[in-house]
Amino acid sequence: MNFRRQITLQPAGFNITPLIDILLVLIIFFILTWNFSRDERDMAVRVPTATQAEESKPRPGEIILNVRNDGSVVLNQRTMDEASLKEVLKQVSKDFPNQPIIIRADRQVAYEHVIKVLDVCRAASIYNVAFATARERP
Numbered sequence: 001m002n003f004r005r006q007i008t009l010q011p012a013g014f015n016i017t018p019l020i021d022i023l024l025v026l027i028i029f030f031i032l033t034w035n036f037s038r039d040e041r042d043m044a045v046r047v048p049t050a051t052q053a054e055e056s057k058p059r060p061g062e063i064i065l066n067v068r069n070d071g072s073v074v075l076n077q078r079t080m081d082e083a084s085l086k087e088v089l090k091q092v093s094k095d096f097p098n099q100p101i102i103i104r105a106d107r108q109v110a111y112e113h114v115i116k117v118l119d120v121c122r123a124a125s126i127y128n129v130a131f132a133t134a135r136e137r138p
Contacts (some may be wrong), residue, residue, distance in 0.1 A: 071113035089124035
């Protein structure tokens with residue numbers, strides 16, 4: 001006689017709740033990172049403030065030139081010299097006439113560096129140039 005009960009083992013379930021939590025956190029992280037990288041804002045550049053400054057959303061196709069404190073120019077997260085910047089802007093001006101360019105110059109940058117960037121824009125036949133400012137914090 002067999003007095004032992006037959007125990008049927010149930011297959012162990014796979015708990016996917018932690019996996020879903022991790023995936024959601026990663027998705028949120030990548031969406032936020034992608035959103036901040038679209039603005040093309042160099043964190044080393046602190047633009048001057050103005051009382052009449054307006055916060056504007058970047059438009060698609062807008063080119064942002066960041067002029068750092070040492071005078072280096074950054075376009076699409078690449079530091080460029082005058083010759084390479086001129087070539088890129090000439091191609092942009094040829095492909096897209098009246099292309100808007102926004103210059104984000106650091107508040108401590110020497111005026112001559114901003115003028116050099118303006119000269120490069122003019123040599124590349126780009127005349128739709130604006131300067132970025134920040135709104136004063138009360």
